[in-house]
């Protein structure tokens with residue numbers, strides 16, 4: 001008979017307590033600790049660090065949040081959908097054994113982005129690592145861009161990164177350590193006729209990186225962009241036709257789409273001590289698509 005179940009009486013069992021469950025959990029603990037040990041005593045270890053990842057409930061943000069948690073960080077993820085972000089936080093915590101909190105915010109709205117920064121600090125105590133990752137694309141050619149779509153892409157793809165940096169950098173300065181990473185895109189370097197707004201907003205992030213890394217570097221803070229190429233997430237899959245998806249894969253050197261977890265190691269490099277001398281960089285992770293001429 002399990003002692004704690006005996007002490008608590010039958011009500012715990014009625015509530016679904018399964019004495020065997022604890023043994024199952026204990027069996028899983030070594031897996032967690034093996035994962036954590038993978039980074040322990042390496043420059044990739046993030047023990048004692050806290051991170052905020054916007055757009056962390058699925059796609060690339062989820063994988064970035066996961067690797068940070070695996071490396072020992074406490075992580076807050078945000079998205080607009082309460083159920084989605086709550087479930088993602090629960091799953092990430094179960095998968096990594098780390099504390100992962102789900103916060104609800106639409107970072108396409110300035111007031112909500114400002115509130116998110118405050119809430120993240122209040123919930124986590126501090127934010128050492130900012131991954132401003134949430135972004136979207138509305139394909140429209142030059143003569144068909146609607147004002148409201150342009151404004152919403154600027155707000156989400158660029159302004160949210162400025163607002164979060166403005167709000168969270170002072171704490172990093174005070175602690176003399178910080179990592180700020182924006183998710184850009186290879187579409188900042190190359191483009192298509194339907195992507196003026198997307199390319200312009202992603203290229204704007206490169207300007208933010210350059211100015212902010214010069215301003216914050218003396219305080220032990222690095223500022224970088226990650227530029228993903230084609231990664232198989234909801235965003236490109238919902239926008240591109242099957243034929244476009246195939247053509248995109250064919251243009252990469254590797255001949256395939258990237259899987260979201262394949263971006264994560266680059267994220268960990270930029271977030272950890274290992275990337276301590278990398279700042280002002282635009283890190284391209286694209287399966288070799290951008291360098292192809294023909």
Ligand SMILES: NC(=O)c1ccc[n+]([C@@H]2O[C@H](COP(=O)([O-])OP(=O)(O)OC[C@H]3O[C@@H](n4cnc5c(N)ncnc54)[C@H](OP(=O)(O)O)[C@@H]3O)[C@@H](O)[C@H]2O)c1
Nearest residue numbers: 055057058059060079080081106107135185231233234235
């Ligand atoms: N996938 C690619 O091939 C690719 C290539 C280059 C660059 N990128 C960039 O990578 C980033 C992530 O893209 P992804 O492919 O991972 O997209 P995704 O799979 O569609 O995931 C987007 C994430 O962002 C959240 N989100 C969307 N709008 C938001 C908002 N206004 N406020 C807060 N959260 C929001 C979503 O949750 P909710 O919908 O619940 O809010 C979700 O968690 C974007 O900046 C994108 O431009 C992606």
